[in-house]
Amino acid sequence: MTKVTAAQLTTARGCVLGLMLGDAIGATGGNVPASGTLRATSAGQLACFTLEGLIRADVRAAHRGICHPPSVVWRSYHRWATIQGISGVKPLPDEDSPTGWLSRVPALAERRGSAPATVAALQRQTMGTIDKPAGTSTGAHALSRTLPVGLYPSCNPAEIAALTHTGEALGAAWLGATVVRLLAAGNRLNDALESARLHAAGWFQAAERSLAPALTAARSRPGMLHELIRLAPDARAVSALAGGAYTAASFPGPETVREALLFAASAGDGGHAVRVAGALLGTVHGPTPFRSTGCPGWSWPGRPTPWPGIL
Known part of the structure; x- marks a missing residue:
């Protein structure tokens, strides 16, 4: 199994915590309560099962010397659907019941919104590939649940997105996870975004065309709501990529993380850009800027209460 350093673990924790907090804040439309618990959605749940699949794939490769990560992640999505009790999805043939720690987490067994493209692919028992993607959806779930793949460079993010989605969503997922990979390698945010965009040119043109105006707007018109709404008008993966990149580039510092997430949640796109x-x-x-204690920037103005927890 790949040895993980303390710095890599910190990076991974930050990526996942930021995604999950963004998911939970997005579900509120930016109207976050002053106290209580924020509830992550099916998008956050699937991102967790992506990570589970990647960890299983890494262990399998270490022990057997060979592994196909998309197949292992597909099985993880199957476990998610099984513990959710989704109709038409039964336990895997070699599992009497779903295995693994995530399968025993009650919050992950709760229905937290729909994931129609993923559910449809699982019900059809059809695992898509880049050459033959599953279904017809270009929705943002393909991107949000694939972002953690950037923490596992030996897996092609587009292959994970293609399990259940198609078209421009594959490019958006590849671009988003590639930015995560470059950031995890120590690149600065703007450099990572621009490098990923340049590498996508010619491969994933639709996704690249959505990212380019986001970077231009962030340089000349940062943090403007009308720009965010223009860049992220709907629930497509390319919209979520553009809106998330614009927000991150507009509010790049650790002291403005809270402002960034609330801003992205106001896009009106269903909370997709804020996850990115x-x-x-x-x-x-x-993870430090996201902690609910010891970080005054996460308290509501005029109140000493910390940011609510995530469930």
């Missing part, structure tokens, strides 16, 4: 922004900023800064 949270994952990117978390990869850059680690």
Whole structure:
């Protein structure tokens, strides 16, 4: 199994915590309560099962010397659907019941919104590939649940997105996870975004065309709501990528993480852009800016109460 350093672990924790907090804040539309618990959605749940699949793939490769990570992640999504009790999805043939720690976490067994493209692919028992993607959806779930793949460089992010989605969503997932990979390697945020965009040119043109105006707007018109709404008008993966990148580039510092997530959540796109922004900023800064204690920047103005927890 790949040896993980303390710095890599901090980066991974920041990425996942930022994604999950962004997911939970996005579910509120930016109207976060002053106390209580924020509830992550099915997008956050699937991101957790992506990570589980990647960890299983790494262990399998270490012990057997060979592994196909997309197949292992596909099985993890199957476990998610099974513990959710989704109709038409039964336990895997070699598992009497779902195995692994995540399968025993009650919050992950709760229905937290729909994931129609993923569910449809699982019900059809059809695992898509880049050459033959599953279904017709270009929705943002392909991107949000694939972002953690950037922490596991030996896996092609587009292959994970293609398990359940198609078209421009594959490019958006590849671009988003590539930015995470570059940030985890120590690149600065703007450099990582620009480098990923240049590498995508010619490969994933639709996704690259969505990212380019986001970077231009962040340089000349940062933090403007009308720009965010223009860049992220809907629930497509390319919209989420553009909105998340614009937000992260507009609020790049650790002291403005709270402002960034609330800003992205106001896009009105169903909370997709804020997941991307949270994952990117978390990869850059680690978990510290997201902690609910010891970080006054996360308290509501005029109140000593910390940021609510996530469930």
